[in-house]
Amino acid sequence: MINLSIIGSGNVGKHFIALVQNSKDLNLIQWLSRSESCYQKIKTTSDFKNIEKADVYVICVSDSSIHEVSKTLNLHNQLIVHTSGINHFNILCDNNRRGVFYPLQTFTKENKTRELEIPICIESEYNEDIKLLIDLCKYLNLKYYQVDYEKRKILHLAAVFSNNFSNHLYSIAYKITKNNNIDFDILKPLIQETANKILLLEPAKAQTGPARRDDMVTINNHLKLLKNDDYRNIYKTFTQLIKDENKL
Ligand SMILES: NC(=O)c1ccc[n+]([C@@H]2O[C@H](COP(=O)([O-])OP(=O)(O)OC[C@H]3O[C@@H](n4cnc5c(N)ncnc54)[C@H](OP(=O)(O)O)[C@@H]3O)[C@@H](O)[C@H]2O)c1
Structure with missing residues (x-):
């Protein structure tokens, strides 16, 4: 049994709370949040100084507040982890034993909340603490990877390309269809298959479309249809990158 407390009630904090509640091997000691909780059944507090004893404290607050929040906690020599992909564990106040519990997923x-595969990148300041973080992953039924700061930064960067930027491209596609009174839903099977294909194929090998075929007639037609200069620039940049990748 691991006793843990979660700090933060944003996207990640709420998901973690739901996961912890589903585990019989985890005992949620406290959920600390400066805003009112919607989970009334859980013991919550906004009094960060009045923190109870736990085996591990998971800080799920915005990157810019991690240090400040870790300083507020009235703790000494306890295991405290943050959930950020881009920050070193030394952003946490050094009164405590520090670590990272970075979920490589989008929340x-x-x-x-539904069943999500969530790879967890773990790291700890002291070797003795890694076992507890591994057990925490096991009890949450999540796969873990021991990843150091240098590698985690790179993973975070790759995640921005594969998740945030691709999602922004869906957003552009959404606007293009909406502006032309077309239901975006018709694109969803294509979006789904694009993601499914790269589970089996290297992304470059899965590429199709006018840039991959070097079809300049279609490319020029598309550019004429695009009225927004930013979208035209994105279209041109991606087209060139795909052509370069395929030496066209
Ligand atoms: N969202 C994701 O997909 C994702 C994935 C992996 C890792 N992460 C990482 O997980 C962490 C949390 O991200 P998130 O998406 O859950 O953020 P979020 O939804 O913006 O929530 C941030 C939480 O931090 C709290 N907070 C901010 N400043 C605070 C302060 N000074 N004192 C106390 N509480 C404070 C907020 O409280 P209020 O609600 O009261 O403002 C809120 O509960 C970040 O380090 C992020 O990089 C996020």
């Missing part, structure tokens, strides 16, 4: 409060 949005509005998206109801």
